[in-house]
Amino acid sequence: MALSLRCFLRCGKNAVSAVRQRGFHRSVPAAAQVTVRDALNQAMDEEMERDERVFLMGEEVAQYDGAYKVSRGLWKKYGDKRVIDTPISEMGFAGIAVGSAMAGLRPICEFMTFNFSMQAIDQVINSAAKTYYMSAGLQAVPIVFRGPNGASAGVAAQHSQCFAAWYAHCPGLKVVSPWNAEDAKGLLKAAIRDDNPVVFLENELMYGVPFEMSEESQSKDFTIPIGKAKIERQGNHITMVSHSRFVGHCLDAAAVLAKDGIECEVINLRTIRPMDVESIEASVMKTNHLVTVEGGWPQFGVGAEICARIMEGPAFNYLDAPVTRVTGVDIPMPYAKILEDHSLPQIKDIIFSVKKTLNV
Amino acid sequence: MKAMLAIISNALCRITGKNVLLIDLSEYISLTSPAAPTLAQTQRQPPKPPPGARVVVSRSFTDFTPQATFDIKQCDLHRLEEGPPLKAELTREQGLQYYRTMQTVRRMELKADQLYKQKIIRGFCHLYDGQEACAAGIEAAINRSDHLITAYRAHGYTYTRGVTIKEILAELTGRKGGVAKGKGGSMHMYAPYFYGGNGIVGAQVPLGAGIALACRYQGNNQVCVTLYGDGAANQGQLFESFNMAALWKLPCIFICENNRYGMGTSVERASASTDYYKRGDFIPGLRVDGMDVLCVREAAKFAADYCRSGKGPIVMELQTYRYHGHSMSDPGVSYRTREEIQEVRSKNDPITVLKERLLSNNMASAEELKDIDVAIRKEVEDAAQFATSDPEPPLEQLCNHIFCNNPPVEVRGTNPWSKLQSVS
Numbered sequence: 001m002a003l004s005l006r007c008f009l010r011c012g013k014n015a016v017s018a019v020r021q022r023g024f025h026r027s028v029p030a031a032a033q034v035t036v037r038d039a040l041n042q043a044m045d046e047e048m049e050r051d052e053r054v055f056l057m058g059e060e061v062a063q064y065d066g067a068y069k070v071s072r073g074l075w076k077k078y079g080d081k082r083v084i085d086t087p088i089s090e091m092g093f094a095g096i097a098v099g100s101a102m103a104g105l106r107p108i109c110e111f112m113t114f115n116f117s118m119q120a121i122d123q124v125i126n127s128a129a130k131t132y133y134m135s136a137g138l139q140a141v142p143i144v145f146r147g148p149n150g151a152s153a154g155v156a157a158q159h160s161q162c163f164a165a166w167y168a169h170c171p172g173l174k175v176v177s178p179w180n181a182e183d184a185k186g187l188l189k190a191a192i193r194d195d196n197p198v199v200f201l202e203n204e205l206m207y208g209v210p211f212e213m214s215e216e217s218q219s220k221d222f223t224i225p226i227g228k229a230k231i232e233r234q235g236n237h238i239t240m241v242s243h244s245r246f247v248g249h250c251l252d253a254a255a256v257l258a259k260d261g262i263e264c265e266v267i268n269l270r271t272i273r274p275m276d277v278e279s280i281e282a283s284v285m286k287t288n289h290l291v292t293v294e295g296g297w298p299q300f301g302v303g304a305e306i307c308a309r310i311m312e313g314p315a316f317n318y319l320d321a322p323v324t325r326v327t328g329v330d331i332p333m334p335y336a337k338i339l340e341d342h343s344l345p346q347i348k349d350i351i352f353s354v355k356k357t358l359n360v
Numbered sequence: 361m362k363a364m365l366a367i368i369s370n371a372l373c374r375i376t377g378k379n380v381l382l383i384d385l386s387e388y389i390s391l392t393s394p395a396a397p398t399l400a401q402t403q404r405q406p407p408k409p410p411p412g413a414r415v416v417v418s419r420s421f422t423d424f425t426p427q428a429t430f431d432i433k434q435c436d437l438h439r440l441e442e443g444p445p446l447k448a449e450l451t452r453e454q455g456l457q458y459y460r461t462m463q464t465v466r467r468m469e470l471k472a473d474q475l476y477k478q479k480i481i482r483g484f485c486h487l488y489d490g491q492e493a494c495a496a497g498i499e500a501a502i503n504r505s506d507h508l509i510t511a512y513r514a515h516g517y518t519y520t521r522g523v524t525i526k527e528i529l530a531e532l533t534g535r536k537g538g539v540a541k542g543k544g545g546s547m548h549m550y551a552p553y554f555y556g557g558n559g560i561v562g563a564q565v566p567l568g569a570g571i572a573l574a575c576r577y578q579g580n581n582q583v584c585v586t587l588y589g590d591g592a593a594n595q596g597q598l599f600e601s602f603n604m605a606a607l608w609k610l611p612c613i614f615i616c617e618n619n620r621y622g623m624g625t626s627v628e629r630a631s632a633s634t635d636y637y638k639r640g641d642f643i644p645g646l647r648v649d650g651m652d653v654l655c656v657r658e659a660a661k662f663a664a665d666y667c668r669s670g671k672g673p674i675v676m677e678l679q680t681y682r683y684h685g686h687s688m689s690d691p692g693v694s695y696r697t698r699e700e701i702q703e704v705r706s707k708n709d710p711i712t713v714l715k716e717r718l719l720s721n722n723m724a725s726a727e728e729l730k731d732i733d734v735a736i737r738k739e740v741e742d743a744a745q746f747a748t749s750d751p752e753p754p755l756e757q758l759c760n761h762i763f764c765n766n767p768p769v770e771v772r773g774t775n776p777w778s779k780l781q782s783v784s
Contacts, residue, residue, distance in 0.1 A: 055577070081577065087607070092566045092600025099570020102555055103507065103584075105577060126560050127567055133761045134548040136541035137784070139555065140764040171762055171771075195764040274769060312776035 030215050037207040039181035040070050043188035044108060046220045048078055051106060054192055057084040057097055058110025058147075067112050068148065068207055094120035094145070098127045101143040101197075108192065111147035114163045114201065121166075128197035129172030142195045146188070149177070149201035150244065150295045151344055157332035162296030164243065167199045168273040168305070174226055175273040177201040179247040181211040183270055186224030194226060201272075203245045229276035231283070235265035238289040238354055241280055241306060243269040246293045246345060253350040262354065272302060280306065281315040288320040289357050295344055298327040324357045326350055427451045428721045432655045438638045438645035438675075444662035448654035452723045455714065458500060458653050459724075460732055462492035462711045465516045467740045468525050469684075472515065472532055476688045480748055481532045484559075485546050488516040490683040493710035494617055495520045497656025498585060502664055507575065509555040509568045510587035512547040513617075513682075517587070521554035525740055529747035536753040537746060543753065543761070562588060562595030565614070569601040572612035572673070583611040583667040585660070591622020593636050602640050602673070609672035613663045614640065616677045617650065623686040624695040637677035650678030651708045681708070760784070 034042075048054045055078075060067045062075035062085040075083040086093040090111065097109035111117040117124065128141045150162040168175040174196055178184040184202070191198040216222060232247060233254055240250045247268045254264035265283050269275065284290050290310060292303035303325035310316060310323055329343045428450055435443045469489040475481045488495070495516035498508070510517050518528050523539050531538030532546055539549050547559040555571065558564035568586025575582040592598065593616050605612045616636040620627055627634045637645035644666075648659040656678060663674045681704045685692025692701070718724040759771040759782035771780045 084608075087600075087603060089600035089604065091597045092569075092604055095563060095566020095597060096570035096573055096601070096604060099509075099555075099567035099572075100574040100577070101570075102567065103571040103574035105574045122560055122563060123566065127558070127563055132764050134540060134544040135550040135556070135761075136543045137761040137764070138540065138550040142764075174763075196766065 031212050032218065033210040034181045034185075034213045034218075035208055035210045036178075036181050036184045036202075037068070037070055039185035039211075039213065040188055040202065040207075041072060041074070043185045043192070044071065044074060045077070047189055047192040048074070048082060050220070051192075052082075053104065053106045054108065055082040055084065055105060056108045056110065057086055057093060059086055059088060059112050061085060061110050066110075068204060070202075070207065071110070090116050090119035091123060094123040095127060097143055097145075098123050098141060098197075101128070101141045102131070102139060106142050106192065108144045108146060111145065113152075113159060113204070114147050114149040115159050115161055117145065117147070117163065124167070124173070124197070124199070125170055129170050131172075132196070133172055140195050141197050144188070144191045144194075144198045144200055146191075146200035146202060148204040148207075150203055151328070151333060151340075152204045154335060154337065154340065155333075156335040160333035162201075162294070162328070163199075164201055164272050164294070164296055165301045165305075167201075168275075168302065169300075172197065173273060174198045174271070175201065176226055176271050177243040178270065179206070179244055179268050180209075181213050182217045183224065183230075183268070185213070186217060186222055187226065187270060190223040190226050193223065198226070201244065206245050209248075224270065227271045227274045227276060229270055229279040230268045231265060231279070232268045233264065233266040235263035235287065237263050237287055238291060238358055239265045239267060239280065239283040239287045240291050240293060240350070240354070241267045241269060242293040243272060243302065244295065246295055249345060249347055249350060250293050253347045253354065256347065256351055257354060260360075262358065262360070264354065269302075275305070275309070277306075277309045277313065280310065281313050284310060284315040285318045288318050290319065290323045291326060291350070291353050291357055292323065293326040293345055293350055295328050297330050298325055299330065301325075301327060303327055321357050321359065324353045326353045423722075424452055424724065425722045428717075428723060430654055430717060432652060432658060433649045435649075435655075435659055436637065436647035438635075438640075438647075439642075440644045440646065443646055444648075444655075444658040448658050450654060450717070450723070452718075454500070455718045455723050456728075456732070458496050459711065459714055459718065459729065460736065461496040461499070461520060462653065462714065463733060464525065464736050464740070465489075465492045465495060465519055466711060467736050468519065468528065468743075469515060471529065471740050471744050473684065473688065475529070475533065475744065475747070481546075481688075482534070483545055484512065485532065485688040486513040486686065487684040487688070488513050488682070490704065490710075491617060491619060491650070491680045492516060493653040493656050493713075494615075494650050494678050494680055496710075497653040498615070498660045500653070500657045501660030502583065502585060505553060505580075506582050506664070507553050507555065507568075507571045507584040508587070509558070509564050509571060509584065511558055511561065511564055511589060511592060513589070514547065514549060514557040517554065518549045518551065518557065521551050523549060523551045523554075525743040526746050529740075529743045530750050533747040533750075534752060535747060535750035536757075537750040541753050541757070562592040562597050564588065565592070565595070565598045566601045568614070569605045569610055569612050569673075572605065572610035572667075573608065575611050576609070581668055583613055583664050585613045585615060587615045587617055589622060590616060590618040590620065590627050590634075590636060591625070591630065593618075593639060594631060598639075602643055602675075605673040606640075606643050609670060611667035611670075612673040613660070613667055614643070614673060614675045615660075615663075616675070617680055618677050619680050619682045621682075621686070621695060624690065626695065635677075637675055640673070640675035643673050643675050645675035645677065647677045647679065650680030651704075651710045651713065653710060653714055756781075 061071045062083040065072040097107040151160040178187045242250045250266045292306045294302045307323045326345045437443045469487045499520040527539040534542045549557045572584040637647040649655040759780045762782045766784045768783045771782045
């Protein structure tokens with residue numbers, strides 16, 4: 001107790017999260033700083049406590065505490081039955097997870113990164129996503145596939161792909177892409193409670209980032225509805241739509257642009273499929289300009305879909321300029337730092353694109 | 361008894377077009393009673409048959425052998441000290457039930473063949489005739505609350521797991537009365553404790569291991585029967601499933617229905633080892649005569665007991681044969697000879713094998729079995745009638761069943777102005 005008090009006085013706000021990490025049952029303070037990793041951990045812990053059909057399986061999730069420590073402490077608390085270390089057999093264990101969901105359990109299937117989910121993609125699409133439709137409602141598959149998605153740092157081409165567009169292409173799946181800790185917790189809880197297959201795309205670089213979490217969001221019943229976007233920043237001049245880590249980039253760009261008198265409205269998609277096009281349309285009808293920002297490749301991507309949808313809807317007539325997509329460069333991810341930095345949207349790219357779109 | 365004879369006699373008259381008189385011999389001849397001498401004194405003369413009639417003799421049902429024991433083929437064993445028993449008990453009821461089941465599957469598949477050739481069934485249609493003993497034997501060995509999953513040659517199992525012929529045929533013809541309301545088709549039929557019907561070769565095996573995991577997790581003493589073919593036996597995901605099932609001692613019975621051909625490729629051309637019962641390596645296995653329903657039943661019982669005892673998974677290879685080609689688009693004679701097919705049909709047909717056992721052991725009569733055949737034909741015919749006359753699913757339901765327990769969502773149609781509704 002004295003130790004934690006000293007820590008608190010010395011380290012200020014970081015100490016709060018240090019104290020939080022030590023236990024699972026804590027009194028609920030007012031708004032607190034929580035990392036995305038801890039938010040995910042709390043979500044899984046709370047849902048496993050709430051429903052004993054919920055269990056976690058994946059590589060290194062149990063005794064290693066998770067390759068990225070997202071499942072830290074869960075094996076110790078729940079044991080072998082509910083936190084299962086799998087061999088390196090993505091196709092096999094993804095299929096096993098889907099089968100267990102068909103037979104009444106509610107599995108969380110972790111892919112160490114979504115790059116490895118390609119090994120198992122048949123089980124995700126053909127066994128999970130399509131089954132409720134093929135069976136005309138006889139067979140549900142309540143499963144969550146989660147793990148880090150997209151670029152990390154220095155992990156090169158085979159470990160850096162963004163799969164949002166791939167999975168969001170398929171009917172029968174819900175695809176969720178949280179940005180901050182509140183997103184992470186609320187959406188993961190919602191995903192676990194959802195009776196449908198949900199692909200939950202996390203981001204490794206966000207795991208360690210702390211965010212303020214409101215008191216409400218710390219409640220054990222706090223969920224965020226899947227399929228609703230959030231306006232992170234209000235603005236009148238231009239709409240920026242993004243998901244996952246690049247929401248932060250958009251907000252940073254918006255802060256810089258504000259100094260030039262350009263007020264950006266930043267929309268955090270939160271869910272890729274089903275996409276909340278209405279929120280984007282409402283914003284575009286106000287600002288008349290739209291820029292999409294994502295880490296994935298441009299062709300057939302999330303931004304491409306947003307462009308198509310805006311054109312097909314009422315907001316098209318409100319556009320004063322074509323929609324601009326800011327995306328990852330259309331190449332496999334290189335390794336050298338300077339090359340990697342220039343393969344993904346930087347804040348200056350977003351600022352440049354906004355100004356071009358506004359013709360300023 | 362007299363009423364029964366009258367009914368049968370009438371039926372025979374209608375079928376044969378001849379006058380037939382059935383008499384109950386038990387009134388005149390006592391086959392079992394030791395008090396025969398006293399009866400002889402009171403014996404009556406049999407009634408004189410009307411002119412032009414033929415006398416067909418029937419026996420009362422008490423004269424059938426109620427139960428018999430049969431020698432069955434020994435199973436080849438892998439990593440097992442003992443295998444299933446070498447003798448199988450069969451009661452008359454069971455015999456008739458297995459016969460009915462297999463004959464129903466046979467006739468249903470032949471009807472599907474017919475409907476496909478008439479283009480009333482489209483797309484893929486993989487028929488199960490020849491392999492009936494596998495489905496019937498397995499179902500006889502497990503409980504209804506055990507689980508079963510198979511690949512695309514699934515109509516037989518769909519039936520044994522409780523779906524009616526009507527719902528199966530109507531699903532094949534794509535009508536709203538089909539078990540999946542016409543949205544699944546041949547390869548995607550489901551029922552309680554039956555998980556299809558899976559189109560991707562081998563994908564059902566990890567699913568089956570997962571169902572077994574759920575059984576173990578829930579501690580319900582149930583097992584999962586996970587079927588695959590000799591073609592799927594070379595899929596990598598099978599070996600991933602074997603590994604995890606053995607590691608976690610999942611109550612999974614992996615069953616390879618080896619019908620000697622994966623589509624058009626014989627087992628010798630596809631597999632470096634055709635001992636499919638050994639492919640589980642560290643998992644014990646047995647190789648079973650899949651054309652004998654009693655063999656299949658005893659082996660499946662043995663396997664289910666093994667799994668239920670907590671020892672982990674087991675592999676079973678059923679040596680069986682399909683009369684049809686891989687699917688309806690495959691005549692099935694480019695990679696095997698007609699002689700081979702004919703030989704299996706004449707020497708090893710699962711229905712014939714059972715029938716001969718029942719008849720030669722006085723467990724049923726030929727007429728009785730014939731009546732069953734007739735009844736089944738009628739049932740299948742009625743089901744086909746339904747399947748061809750039932751309407752197709754209504755277009756309003758096109759987008760339904762995307763999500764479970766979800767508020768209605770809008771679905772984009774083929775063009776931006778086409779906004780369709782999807783309810784759960």
